[in-house]
Amino acid sequence: MNDLTTRPEAEGDMPSASGPWPVELDDVTVRYPNGVVALKNVSLTVGAGEMVAVVGLSGSGKSTMIRTINGLVAPTSGSVRVGPHAVSELRGRALRHARGDIGMIFQGFNLADRASVFHNALVGRFSHMPTWRTTLGLATEADRAMVMRSLDSVGMLEKVWHRAGALSGGQKQRVAIARALSQEPAVMLADEPVASLDPPTAHSVMADLAAINASRGLTVLVNLHLMDLARQYTTRMIGLRAGEVVYDGPAASATDADFEAIYGRPVQARDRLGE
Numbered sequence: 001m002n003d004l005t006t007r008p009e010a011e012g013d014m015p016s017a018s019g020p021w022p023v024e025l026d027d028v029t030v031r032y033p034n035g036v037v038a039l040k041n042v043s044l045t046v047g048a049g050e051m052v053a054v055v056g057l058s059g060s061g062k063s064t065m066i067r068t069i070n071g072l073v074a075p076t077s078g079s080v081r082v083g084p085h086a087v088s089e090l091r092g093r094a095l096r097h098a099r100g101d102i103g104m105i106f107q108g109f110n111l112a113d114r115a116s117v118f119h120n121a122l123v124g125r126f127s128h129m130p131t132w133r134t135t136l137g138l139a140t141e142a143d144r145a146m147v148m149r150s151l152d153s154v155g156m157l158e159k160v161w162h163r164a165g166a167l168s169g170g171q172k173q174r175v176a177i178a179r180a181l182s183q184e185p186a187v188m189l190a191d192e193p194v195a196s197l198d199p200p201t202a203h204s205v206m207a208d209l210a211a212i213n214a215s216r217g218l219t220v221l222v223n224l225h226l227m228d229l230a231r232q233y234t235t236r237m238i239g240l241r242a243g244e245v246v247y248d249g250p251a252a253s254a255t256d257a258d259f260e261a262i263y264g265r266p267v268q269a270r271d272r273l274g275e
């Protein structure tokens with residue numbers, strides 16, 4: 001499907017996605033140029049509106065899976081589809097359009113520290129704005145209102161004119177969530193979003209993500225390595241071990257034995273975040 005036929009960049013602002021959308025991986029294998037096989041024949045479907053944790057040890061392939069879903073990494077074989085986008089077949093402008101419908105949150109926040117909270121969140125609108133408008137820094141009233149609503153939904157409105165670099169880690173991650181929400185995404189991907197945060201802040205950011213999933217019905221896929229966060233905040237858990245899916249089932253009722261099968265070793269204290 002060619003998105004450009006329905007999204008003519010030259011003619012005005014890009015329409016937003018009408019999600020939530022499902023995510024489908026069909027027999028996906030990723031082999032990096034150095035020979036490492038990070039994903040092996042992974043097939044799975046995340047339903048529209050699901051909140052799914054991808055759990056596994058460091059190196060199990062979690063980041064690769066998320067990067068494959070938003071087209072940052074191309075599968076060596078197999079296919080990836082996000083709603084109407086055949087992501088693994090898209091290149092260039094079509095891929096950028098597809099990414100505009102996929103919100104991303106990272107462990108390291110990826111904010112411009114010298115810019116204001118508002119301008120960081122406004123970046124989320126860029127994928128729906130024509131290039132001339134982003135180049136001139138001209139946001140419409142509708143763009144500004146969307147940014148304000150996104151910041152409000154994560155409790156960051158009162159910091160709107162603060163410098164992003166002056167915020168705490170939890171506040172930075174909330175701004176990153178607001179930036180992703182400003183995109184009006186159909187799917188939200190989060191790669192270890194709380195790994196840099198202290199336990200109480202990690203809980204509150206996970207609660208924000210769960211609230212977004214519940215209130216907007218947004219499809220959320222979140223990489224986690226801690227078992228208690230997966231159990232508490234997501235409904236379905238996909239376990240990755242050495243690039244293969246070794247668990248796919250409910251998160252809340254996953255037993256320690258299930259986690260041991262995913263980790264390939266006994267559960268340790270560092271596998272739990274605590275309170």
Ligand SMILES: Nc1ncnc2c1ncn2[C@@H]1O[C@H](COP(=O)(O)OP(=O)(O)OP(=O)(O)O)[C@@H](O)[C@H]1O
Pocket residue numbers: 032033034036037038056057058059060061062063064065192
């Ligand atoms: N760009 C790359 N080039 C080569 N190998 C890579 C690349 N990125 C990841 N890998 C390797 O692929 C495997 C899976 O890595 P990946 O980052 O997807 O796992 P992960 O579960 O997200 O772990 P972490 O949380 O440590 O990032 C690892 O062996 C890693 O070293």
